[in-house]
Amino acid sequence: MARLLARFAEDMFWLARNMERAENLARILDVNETFSRDARGSQNWLSIVQLHAGAEGFFKKHQAATANAVINYYLLDPENSSSIAYCLKAARDNARTLRPLLSTELWTQANMFHAWIRTLTPADIGRADLSRLCSKIKEGCQTHTGILEGTLYRDEGWYFYQLGKLIERADQATRLLDIKYHMLLPSAAEVGSPLDVSQWNALLRSAAGYHAYRRVQPRGMSPASVAGFLIFNNAFPRSVAVSIATIDEIVVRLRQRYGLRAGNQTLEILDGLRGTLANRSIDMVLGGGLHEFLDWIQLQLIAITDDLGKSFFGHPPASQVQAQVA
Secondary structure, eight states, X not given: OOHHHHHHHHHHHHHHHHHHHHHHHHHHHHHHHHTOOOTTSOOOTHHHHHHTTOHHHHHHHOSSOOHHHHHHHHHTOTTOTTSHHHHHHHHHHHHHHTGGGSOHHHHHHHHHHHHHHHHOOGGGOOHHHHHHHHHHHHHHHHHHHHHHHHHSOSSHHHHHHHHHXXXXXXXXXXXXXXXXXXXXXXXXXXXXXXXXXXXXXXXXXXXXXXXXHXXXXXXXXXXXXXXXXXXXXXXXXXXXXXXXXXXXXXXXHHHHHHTOOOOHHHHHHHHHHHHHHHHOOHHHHHHHOHHHHHHHHHHHHHHHHHHHHHHHSSSOOHHHHHHHHO
């Protein structure tokens, strides 16, 4: 790809990932405050730090994973590459580079959204207002998505935006499942307990999948059924299977429509992922180790991101990949 187009393609890719990540973070903070309570009625805020593998950075600034510390770190801290404030600033920087390609409405919304988050202070993010604040952030992200879908010209840039969004969704789904299955439940004896069900409920809501799951499983909730739904369901738009299948279709269409020759390794990785997802059941995955399976998927997503960087962006986006996997 031409140098100029490669730069635009990369910014499109990361604009999508940063906005998707900000929305996911808002959803996780909101759900943790509202639905995820332990047997004593308090929330496990450390799980959010674990979810983002951010213990080292977090505990350099905070002594304990209290509600206020975690909310401030993941909502407002401009130095935390996993915070909403950081993601929205990065998205705004991506949008500024892309200004010649974006509609005035989209640029204005990205600018105003970023300016609004910058006005927030620790006094504005108290737990009493957290749900309202997270709802406003989610609405801002969804407004961005709506304006983009309605105004962005359908050329290579649109395809790279979709790739960024879908890779981020698949990555977030695997991280959510991994943290719940291995870290949140204190002992095997509590499987199926009200606490266990409450945490799976919170996980589904974090993935925006609760109501979709209930259409498939009107009654009851088990680790296997929730994990199977988020990994394998072919009708839920945020499942790993749908994300991987759509990424594959987009890469093929991108190469066919625009005559691009690169991306062979990405297609090989996607073939392996689709084949594995098609030939395994959730029982097989649980029998072989859910953590190992999710870890393998995350490594494949990192490999896809690396290959997209080498094949289409002119260089590996090393700094941003590191921010994602840190």
